[in-house]
Amino acid sequence: MSAPPRPGRPRSEQSRQSVLRAASELLREAGLRAMTTEEIANRSGVSKATIYKWWPNKYAVAIEAFLGELMAEAPDPDTGSAREDILGVIRGLAHFYSGASGRVFAQLVGEGQSDTTVAAELQAHLVAPRRALMRTVWDRGVARGELRDDVDPDVAVDLLLGPLLYRLLLGHAPLDAPAIDAIIGSALGGLAAERAYHQN
Amino acid sequence: MSAPPRPGRPRSEQSRQSVLRAASELLREAGLRAMTTEEIANRSGVSKATIYKWWPNKYAVAIEAFLGELMAEAPDPDTGSAREDILGVIRGLAHFYSGASGRVFAQLVGEGQSDTTVAAELQAHLVAPRRALMRTVWDRGVARGELRDDVDPDVAVDLLLGPLLYRLLLGHAPLDAPAIDAIIGSALGGLAAERAYHQN
Amino acid sequence: MSAPPRPGRPRSEQSRQSVLRAASELLREAGLRAMTTEEIANRSGVSKATIYKWWPNKYAVAIEAFLGELMAEAPDPDTGSAREDILGVIRGLAHFYSGASGRVFAQLVGEGQSDTTVAAELQAHLVAPRRALMRTVWDRGVARGELRDDVDPDVAVDLLLGPLLYRLLLGHAPLDAPAIDAIIGSALGGLAAERAYHQN
Amino acid sequence: MSAPPRPGRPRSEQSRQSVLRAASELLREAGLRAMTTEEIANRSGVSKATIYKWWPNKYAVAIEAFLGELMAEAPDPDTGSAREDILGVIRGLAHFYSGASGRVFAQLVGEGQSDTTVAAELQAHLVAPRRALMRTVWDRGVARGELRDDVDPDVAVDLLLGPLLYRLLLGHAPLDAPAIDAIIGSALGGLAAERAYHQN
DNA sequence: CGCTAACCGAGACGGTACGTCCAGTCTTGCT
DNA sequence: AGCAAGACTGGACGTACCGTCTCGGTTAGCG
Numbered sequence: 001m002s003a004p005p006r007p008g009r010p011r012s013e014q015s016r017q018s019v020l021r022a023a024s025e026l027l028r029e030a031g032l033r034a035m036t037t038e039e040i041a042n043r044s045g046v047s048k049a050t051i052y053k054w055w056p057n058k059y060a061v062a063i064e065a066f067l068g069e070l071m072a073e074a075p076d077p078d079t080g081s082a083r084e085d086i087l088g089v090i091r092g093l094a095h096f097y098s099g100a101s102g103r104v105f106a107q108l109v110g111e112g113q114s115d116t117t118v119a120a121e122l123q124a125h126l127v128a129p130r131r132a133l134m135r136t137v138w139d140r141g142v143a144r145g146e147l148r149d150d151v152d153p154d155v156a157v158d159l160l161l162g163p164l165l166y167r168l169l170l171g172h173a174p175l176d177a178p179a180i181d182a183i184i185g186s187a188l189g190g191l192a193a194e195r196a197y198h199q200n
Numbered sequence: 201m202s203a204p205p206r207p208g209r210p211r212s213e214q215s216r217q218s219v220l221r222a223a224s225e226l227l228r229e230a231g232l233r234a235m236t237t238e239e240i241a242n243r244s245g246v247s248k249a250t251i252y253k254w255w256p257n258k259y260a261v262a263i264e265a266f267l268g269e270l271m272a273e274a275p276d277p278d279t280g281s282a283r284e285d286i287l288g289v290i291r292g293l294a295h296f297y298s299g300a301s302g303r304v305f306a307q308l309v310g311e312g313q314s315d316t317t318v319a320a321e322l323q324a325h326l327v328a329p330r331r332a333l334m335r336t337v338w339d340r341g342v343a344r345g346e347l348r349d350d351v352d353p354d355v356a357v358d359l360l361l362g363p364l365l366y367r368l369l370l371g372h373a374p375l376d377a378p379a380i381d382a383i384i385g386s387a388l389g390g391l392a393a394e395r396a397y398h399q400n
Numbered sequence: 401m402s403a404p405p406r407p408g409r410p411r412s413e414q415s416r417q418s419v420l421r422a423a424s425e426l427l428r429e430a431g432l433r434a435m436t437t438e439e440i441a442n443r444s445g446v447s448k449a450t451i452y453k454w455w456p457n458k459y460a461v462a463i464e465a466f467l468g469e470l471m472a473e474a475p476d477p478d479t480g481s482a483r484e485d486i487l488g489v490i491r492g493l494a495h496f497y498s499g500a501s502g503r504v505f506a507q508l509v510g511e512g513q514s515d516t517t518v519a520a521e522l523q524a525h526l527v528a529p530r531r532a533l534m535r536t537v538w539d540r541g542v543a544r545g546e547l548r549d550d551v552d553p554d555v556a557v558d559l560l561l562g563p564l565l566y567r568l569l570l571g572h573a574p575l576d577a578p579a580i581d582a583i584i585g586s587a588l589g590g591l592a593a594e595r596a597y598h599q600n
Numbered sequence: 601m602s603a604p605p606r607p608g609r610p611r612s613e614q615s616r617q618s619v620l621r622a623a624s625e626l627l628r629e630a631g632l633r634a635m636t637t638e639e640i641a642n643r644s645g646v647s648k649a650t651i652y653k654w655w656p657n658k659y660a661v662a663i664e665a666f667l668g669e670l671m672a673e674a675p676d677p678d679t680g681s682a683r684e685d686i687l688g689v690i691r692g693l694a695h696f697y698s699g700a701s702g703r704v705f706a707q708l709v710g711e712g713q714s715d716t717t718v719a720a721e722l723q724a725h726l727v728a729p730r731r732a733l734m735r736t737v738w739d740r741g742v743a744r745g746e747l748r749d750d751v752d753p754d755v756a757v758d759l760l761l762g763p764l765l766y767r768l769l770l771g772h773a774p775l776d777a778p779a780i781d782a783i784i785g786s787a788l789g790g791l792a793a794e795r796a797y798h799q800n
Numbered sequence: 801c802g803c804t805a806a807c808c809g810a811g812a813c814g815g816t817a818c819g820t821c822c823a824g825t826c827t828t829g830c831t
Numbered sequence: 832a833g834c835a836a837g838a839c840t841g842g843a844c845g846t847a848c849c850g851t852c853t854c855g856g857t858t859a860g861c862g
Contacts, residue, residue, distance in 0.1 A: 008836035009827040015839080033314040036817060047840045052819065083392075106313045109369055113303075113310030114233040119371065127370050148393050154373055155363075155382045156391055163355075163362030169309055169369060170327050171319065173354055182355045186348075190390025191356055192283075193348050208806030209859045215808075236848065247809045252850060412833070433714040436822065447835045452824065483792075503713075509769055510713030513706045514633040519771065527770050548786075548793050554773055555763075555782045556791055562763030563755075569709055569769060570727050571719065573754055582755045586748075590790020591756055592683075593748050608810035609853040615813075636843060647814040652845065 011054070018044035019051055023058075023065035028100050032062055032107035059111055063121045066104055073129060082141025086160060087184055089134055093161070094180045097168045102175075106168055131157050159187050211254070218244035219251055223258075223265035228300050232262055232307035259311055263321045266304055273329060282341025286360060287384055289334060293361070294380045297368045302375075306368055331357050359387050411454070418444035419451055423458075423465035428500050432462055432507035459511055459518045466504055467525055470496075476533060482541025486560060487584055489534055493561070494580045497568045502575075506568055531557050559587050611654070618644035619651055623658075623665035628700050632662055632707035659711055663721045666704055673729060682741025686760060687784055689734060693761075694780045697768045702775075706768055731757050759787050 022043035026035040037058045041048040055061045077088035096102060105126065112119035134157045141147035147156070163183050167175050222243035226235040237258045241248045255261045277288035296302060305326065312319035334357045341347035347356070363383045367375050422443035426435040437458045441448045455461045477488035496502060505526065512519035534557045541547035547556070563583045567575050622643035626635040637658045641648040655661045677688035696702060705726065712719035734757045741747035747756070763783050767775050 005829070006836085007829070009829095009838045011838065012827095031314055037819085038817070045840095047842090048819085049821080049841080050839060053838080057819080103313075110310030110313030113307045113369065114231055123370065123372060127372060131372065146393055147391055148389075151386050151391060152382055155379070155386050158363040158366055158373070158383060159359065159386055159391065162364070162366035163358040165366045165369065166358055166362035169313065169365065170323065172323060172327060172331065173358070179355070182352055183358060186351050186355050186359055187387070188390055188392040189348075190388055190392075191347055191351060191359065192388040192390075193346055207859090207861070208804075209857080210807080212807075212858095237850080238848075241809090245809080247811085248850080249810090249852080250808060253807090257850080415834080431714055437824080438822075441835090445835085447837085448824080449826080449836090450834060453833085457823080507713045510710030513703075513710030513769065514631055523770065523772060527772060531772070546793055547791055548789075551786050551791060552782055555779070555786050558763040558766055558773070558783060559759065559786055559791060562766035563758040564762070565766045565769065566758055566762035569713065569765065570723065572723060572727060572731065573758070579755070582752055583758060586751050586755050586759055587787070588790055588792040589748075590788055590792075591747055591751060591759065592788040592790075593746055605855070606810085607855070609812045609855095611812065612853095637845085638843070641814095645814090647816095648844095649815080649846085649848095650813055653812080657845085 015046045015050060019046050019061060020065040020068050023061045024069060027062055027065065027104045032104065032111060059115060059118050063108060063118065066108065067125050074133060076133060076136055082144065082146035083188060085137040089137060090160065090180055090184055093130065094164060094175045097164060098175050102168060109169065134160060215246045215250060219246050219261060220265040220268055223261045224269060227262055227265065227304045232304065232311060259315060259318045263308065266308065267325055274333060276333060276336060282344060282346040283388060285337040289337060290360065290380055290384055293330065294364060294375045297364060298375050302368060309369065334360060415446045415450060419446050419461060420465040420468055423461045424469060427462060427465065427504045432504065432511060459515060463508065463521045466508065473529060474533060476536060482544060482546040483588065485537040489537060490560065490580055490584055493530065494564060494575045497564060498575050502568060509569065534560060615646045615650060619646050619661060620665040620668050623661045624669060627662055627665065627704045632704065632711060659715060659718045663708060663718065666708065667725050674733060676733060676736060682744065682746040683788060685737040689737060690760065690780055690784055693730065694764060694775045697764060698775050702768060709769065734760060
């Protein structure tokens with residue numbers, strides 16, 4: 001049931017948490033790049049050697065700290081209406097992106113462009129789960145006949161989430177409630193004037 | 201009309217080009233982060249002091265080098281069909297994103313998450329022009345009655361470009377031709393099963 | 401008579417010997433400075449905590465390991481001739497200095513320059529006994545009238561042993577048999593051309 | 601005549617001196633082992649990177665700092681008497697060994713036991729010159745008939761200098777004036793009771 | 801045609817963070 | 832109690848890169 005008692009002094013849970021807490025604060029105060037391992041060590045009272053023993057570099061710490069904060073996964077709203085479900089998920093996401101966490105997330109994505117490890121971690125822990133949730137919502141809507149069954153689900157998810165990321169990372173326009181509603185509305189309704197226009 | 205003739209030796213055009221060429225090579229070979237000013241100086245035969253005299257830091261060099269390569273702006277296809285115009289523009293963009301330039305662009309966007317200056321330069325020189333082009337195409341489609349006139353053009357552009365950026369930056373799915381066509385097809389046709397479903 | 405039986409598990413003699421044996425090997429293979437407590441622990445199968453429980457630091461382990469190897473003290477030759485006695489002692493010493501033990505000894509002396517404890521241990525266990533032996537030989541020679549009775553015995557011992565240490569520690573010349581004989585011969589005979597020259 | 605003007609900014613002589621001065625102070629205050637490169641950088645106002653550019657490690661800095669302090673080489677007394685010449689040189693040396701410089705020198709010799717580079721530097725700059733001076737004095741004494749011509753000069757020098765080093769490094773007895781005189785007196789006069797005793 | 805201002809290559813420099821290493825201590829649970 | 836295993840603090844190490852700063856030498860174009 002519990003972990004097999006391994007010999008030797010066990011890893012200090014308190015140290016782990018102090019490090020993650022300190023990293024979390026620094027991420028908000030200074031940002032990912034400006035945060036230094038040294039400062040994490042100072043704030044947390046945990047020595048640099050210990051930090052490097054458990055994490056390969058500050059980005060790994062940042063990701064774990066960031067994930068720890070998200071606590072619970074975003075819940076599946078399941079309102080009975082595909083449109084409302086989608087809006088629910090996306091609004092939650094937009095709210096997350098708009099706050100301090102959004103900046104940190106964006107910086108992690110940025111780092112991921114040059115650091116494969118960061119990208120993989122992000123993919124596994126932050127991107128995939130959200131795509132999966134959206135996929136669940138999508139499949140339900142299709143099953144109920146509210147959403148098109150001739151659209152590749154991956155494409156559909158990209159169409160719903162892509163614009164948010166685009167705004168978060170390029171920052172050319174806000175991510176407020178009206179914007180979200182307009183984006184989702186247009187994604188569902190389509191951009192072409194005539195339905196017949198679509199013939200893929 | 202032309203530059204007022206200033207006293208003293210004029211800036212060396214050859215140095216400028218050597219630097220940009222060297223930076224360009226390094227961007228492809230090593231990536232944005234791994235590229236060092238020192239190495240640009242070595243390869244170009246231009247001293248670090250001169251580089252710092254004309255550019256504030258290596259990111260400015262990278263952006264200028266990167267822009268110089270793009271040469272001509274993407275042209276407006278203007279085929280007579282809004283759908284074809286959009287496909288033309290997006291296919292060109294996807295091709296660009298899929299190559300080596302795409303990686304560099306992604307790294308620049310990544311850097312922009314922590315560096316306001318980089319973000320602003322990207323916005324001005326790489327993001328805005330493309331949005332503008334897409335906007336032109338969009339407006340023409342609306343005028344011809346092929347595209348909806350009740351959708352905010354900014355939202356429409358986000359819907360068309362967002363999924364591409366999403367795939368480029370998160371890398372969860374490819375950016376090949378079939379994917380592009382599916383994305384654009386779905387964006388135009390909408391995700392909802394019934395047109396009436398849309399009522400924004 | 402025997403040790404008072406203390407409560408609890410007694411110190412493991414086997415651990416002690418494993419540590420000393422491992423330290424001994426490492427001293428020869430890597431030298432005093434490069435030898436780490438960690439490695440002693442690994443090789444000996446004795447934990448670092450146990451090592452630090454019984455020795456204050458790695459130098460103490462090194463000294464004890466080193467002493468253990470010397471086993472028997474150098475014997476007093478007592479040949480009947482002071483000259484031969486001196487040569488016997490010094491030759492033994494030179495032989496010892498010339499081998500691997502000599503390097504270790506030199507490194508310990510080196511460490512003693514910055515670490516008082518090491519210096520004191522060396523003094524007590526390695527330097528004093530040899531000086532004492534040499535002093536015994538000296539006194540016997542004086543008593544027999546072979547050696548001068550107007551020379552401070554400490555000075556005499558320094559004169560006989562000093563050149564050896566000098567060669568060991570500065571390494572400017574070898575410590576082979578002819579060199580030893582020449583040194584002792586000159587020390588006994590004196591450097592001045594005329595005996596009368598000496599008038600201290 | 602002067603150095604050929606090499607391109608680039610010349611090495612800062614001021615930095616060099618600041619580093620050496622700071623190292624010198626620290627050697628006296630803290631000793632060789634306790635002195636850190638970091639602290640040299642702080643005191644001197646010279647960055648660590650610059651220090652590591654010009655010296656491979658703190659021991660190289662220490663040696664250069666130490667040598668710089670010795671300024672002039674010890675002069676050849678040349679009094680006309682070999683005995684007086686020897687006494688002059690040795691007394692100067694003993695005085696040097698007895699002071700703060702002596703401790704530093706001893707620590708350097710100690711370090712030299714584990715670090716070949718340090719040993720070589722010491723040999724070249726501190727040991728060899730003194731042996732050379734002593735050799736000069738020796739040869740003159742031999743030429744004048746005051747010193748024995750049947751003793752290997754290297755052995756003679758070892759006999760004169762060895763006991764000093766021995767006392768410096770093992771610290772079993774002082775290096776004061778009477779000790780010096782006794783040592784040199786005995787070295788010249790020899791330890792054997794009868795001159796005939798010597799027959800090497 | 802020579803003056804002079806601005807250019808430029810070479811490379812030293814201060815600063816800052818990095819990631820590593822080792823000494824020595826502390827904490828488990830087993831023997 | 833002793834002990835193996837191994838986590839932990841503290842602090843120095845040497846490296847790397849950034850952006851600034853001298854040097855000496857070069858190169859327009861004005862006077």
